[in-house]
Amino acid sequence: MAKQKVSPVSVDGAGFLTHVAYDSVVFGFSEGQLKILLMEYHNTGLIALPGGFIRTDEDLDEAVRLGLEDRTGITNIYLEQFHTFGNKSRHKPEILQKILEANGIHAPKEHWMLQRFISVAYYALVDISTVSLQPDALSDSCTWYEINRLPKLILDHATVIEKALKTLRFNLDNKIKDSNLLPEKFTMKDLQKVYEAILGEELRRTSFQRKMLAGRILKRHDKLYSGEAHKAPFIYSFHK
């Protein structure tokens, strides 16, 4: 359950799969910090992960990809499903009700959006600098938050983020190549900064460099003359 364009809806889930929703944890990186994209519902002060519902004629992956592209504006997002949350304690219809009310929608108790949801959670890795944020009708803001300065979130969204980060850390070596966390070209230091932000710890420069070069992930390009008073670093990109 979360944020998506929803036209005034009928009591049954016409067009949507009832009892199923998705949430997405969008990781971005800028200023040496790992960040997460969060939405705020207007007139409520409630903050949540971007998410939505699945149309009856959409694949699950497709629904998540499209919903997210609507918001971030980028195509070719790296997206990965990591867990499905299905505790009955997640069901808090009063919160949904509050959001709907704030938007002038008076839904009866039986309304499908007020019923219990199983939520399939995905994480995404995007290059913040290439994204233009566009909040939708239900939300009044759409903001990057530093991973260690998150606001209070609705439902179990804090838990969802925690699990997303755990999964990302565990799989980082395999995922970094397909991630969109860095621009096309970057230095070894840039790459190391991303690793450090995600892992939440500092890494040895030399070991890191050796490890990265050992894998056949990186393609080396010209040097980058940044104008600073020291040796110029090589530029790299990921092999396709």
Next chain:
Amino acid sequence: MAKQKVSPVSVDGAGFLTHVAYDSVVFGFSEGQLKILLMEYHNTGLIALPGGFIRTDEDLDEAVRLGLEDRTGITNIYLEQFHTFGNKSRHKPEILQKILEANGIHAPKEHWMLQRFISVAYYALVDISTVSLQPDALSDSCTWYEINRLPKLILDHATVIEKALKTLRFNLDNKIKDSNLLPEKFTMKDLQKVYEAILGEELRRTSFQRKMLAGRILKRHDKLYSGEAHKAPFIYSFHK
């Protein structure tokens, strides 16, 4: 979508979360072979993973655990969610219809069991020797199949199994301790056989032994005098 006790049901999903199901890939080990538990629906010849639906008052994990305990008879199963399958191409109402018909249930087109499902998949690791199989009303058999001799399965269940095995292989070192694949006490060779069956490759005996002893997973007990003409192996159990 799959096999579970289902009383003749109303058109809406009264008591169940519509559009949501679970499937479980139950791994077992015997005779040096990794096996999987499959169900056959009577009068149809259709073979499927054991699965079922989630009641509106059950946690997702709870529903899977209880459903599986019904079938295998063991408590304390090791269970882990690994993926949620949500392609729209999974929706094949004619198969469900066939199963219902074979059980004398004539469901109208709008029946909730004939609608599209998102299926949350779990895998379980059980010790075959401690399990007593009890097929339910809808199925006429409930059988262990060797992992590399699987029959034709309904829907995308072959894909589900493949992904389960991949996940299990990737996480084996972390999961083996909590698994129920072996009896309480076992030899190093027994343990190696399990690894080999799961990974699908042979392992070096000495390296394997060293690695297992290096981790603090195993407790060593007396020797096992099997009556065979060679040195007696130690017996081990997992530390709790």
Next chain:
DNA sequence: GATTATTGTCTCTTTGTGAGACAATAATAA
């Protein structure tokens, strides 16, 4: 007491990584 199959442990090698040394720059200051 010799034979046979298997087990527990040891050594040698290779690979990966932590930790640090050091020469090679690219701009700036003298």
Next chain:
DNA sequence: TTATTATTGTCTCACAAAGAGACAATAATC
């Protein structure tokens, strides 16, 4: 032009983990 400074690319040494094989120590049989 030369020295200074910060940073980068690479090298060495130490150590841990894993592949590969050697070998002595059994438990039953011949």
